[in-house]
Amino acid sequence: NAGVTQTPKFQVLKTGQSMTLQCAQDMNHEYMSWYRQDPGMGLRLIHYSVGAGITDQGEVPNGYNVSRSTTEDFPLRLLSAAPSQTSVYFCASSYSGGENTIYFGEGSWLTVV
């Protein structure tokens, strides 16, 4: 099983550019989420989804959009990149039942110059 797959692994953007981080999972998980990780900090929740067609904001949603058209995919869009969005981004998924053990992708390193 591939688990949670994120692309791209690395990306450099210029301020003001837009881009989409792709995320796909093959475990038929209902719940998916995006986190960002900054140096010396834990992971902060950007957006999450409890199922296809349903999304909601997390702790730090500003500057990001998400959509969930299928169970498998949960892309994260940066609308107009800013240097403050330089970070490592992690996509994650989990079952709707159970105890909310989360499965993470390998991360996407984004630099905004």
Added chain:
Amino acid sequence: SQQGEEDPQALSIQEGENATMNCSYKTSINNLQWYRQNSGRGLVHLILIRSNEREKHSGRLRVTLDTSKKSSSLLITASRAADTASYFCATDGMDTGRRALTFGSGTRLQVQP
């Protein structure tokens, strides 16, 4: 806001020694989980302890939970160089209403061979 705060922020020990990391949190929880992150990789689930449990073991890992003090500890016994990683506690809060964990800032563990 950060729910879990780990202590210490960094820990360096010799192979064979035990490593203890602590986590404090602020709100009532359903469970508390520990994750490991190797450098440049995603997070991997290690162990989960429910709010009605006080101690749990998994191989060389021992987790304790004190809900009255809102704290948890992770003990890695007989450490190995391969245990070198960052360790994060994460809480599944009762008040969030969503299936997304709240992470602490992590403990960086260095195990010297």
